Every structure is written in structure tokens, then in C-alpha cells.
Amino acid sequence: MFVQVELFLAEADLTMPAEATEEQYQIDEEKIYYGNAKKFQKPCVIEAQKVYEGIPSYQKIVENGFTKDSPEYWPLMPKAPSAFVRALHAVCKEGKFDLVGEIGAIDTPAGKVPDVTEEVLKLVTATN
Numbered sequence: 001m002f003v004q005v006e007l008f009l010a011e012a013d014l015t016m017p018a019e020a021t022e023e024q025y026q027i028d029e030e031k032i033y034y035g036n037a038k039k040f041q042k043p044c045v046i047e048a049q050k051v052y053e054g055i056p057s058y059q060k061i062v063e064n065g066f067t068k069d070s071p072e073y074w075p076l077m078p079k080a081p082s083a084f085v086r087a088l089h090a091v092c093k094e095g096k097f098d099l100v101g102e103i104g105a106i107d108t109p110a111g112k113v114p115d116v117t118e119e120v121l122k123l124v125t126a127t128n
Helices: 048-054 056-064 079-095 117-127
Strands: 002-008 022-028 032-035 043-046 099-102
Touching (some): 022 099, 032 079, 048 056, 048 079
Antiparallel strands (some): 032 099
């Protein structure tokens, strides 16, 4: 499901031409991880699977073939989403992003939406 969101810029953004007052985005709301798709200022995208594959606790689950029936699965699994959320929150705070979606979930004809996958991946691998 795509919705079109129009964002009116209240202040001049130094990275955009002064005459740019409206920007249109195509949003797939089902693939939004954080933020309000109807009210945002600075979106970004992420490849969540790539980040998860870099989380050590998730890697251990995959490498050992642990399933929900494995006793080793349960202590490890909650660590992966926690690591993902902490790292994503830190990157969003630093970059002042207020909308995060999977790659392809946020599209604009005005240019590329920033991809924060590598920044988040660096944090999850450094802190776990």
C-alpha cells in the first residue's frame, strides 16, 4: 500500500535550493520501522536483513541451526532485536532522522533517500 505524503518545508534547508518548498514522497507504510509516514522531516532507509546478519547473537543462531525448539535459541534471540533497535536509535539521533523504512519503502523524485545500513551495521558489530 503506497500513500503519497507532501511535506512542506517550514525553514530553508541549506542542502536544497531555496525555491524548493514542497517535496513528494511515495511511502510503503508496511515497511516503515520507525516514525510517522504522514508527518516527518528527514527520512532514511535501511536493509534490516543485512544488519541482522551482522549481529553476533543472530549469527550464532543461524550458524548452529538453532530453532525455537532449541534451548540455546531463547537466550540469544532477544539480543538481536535489542541490538538492532539500539544501533538504529543511535544513528537516527545522530543524523536527526525521524522516519526509517526498509530500502525501497521511501521514494522521492527529488533524489536518493539516505541509506543508514552501514552505519547501523558498524554499531551492532562493535557493541556485541
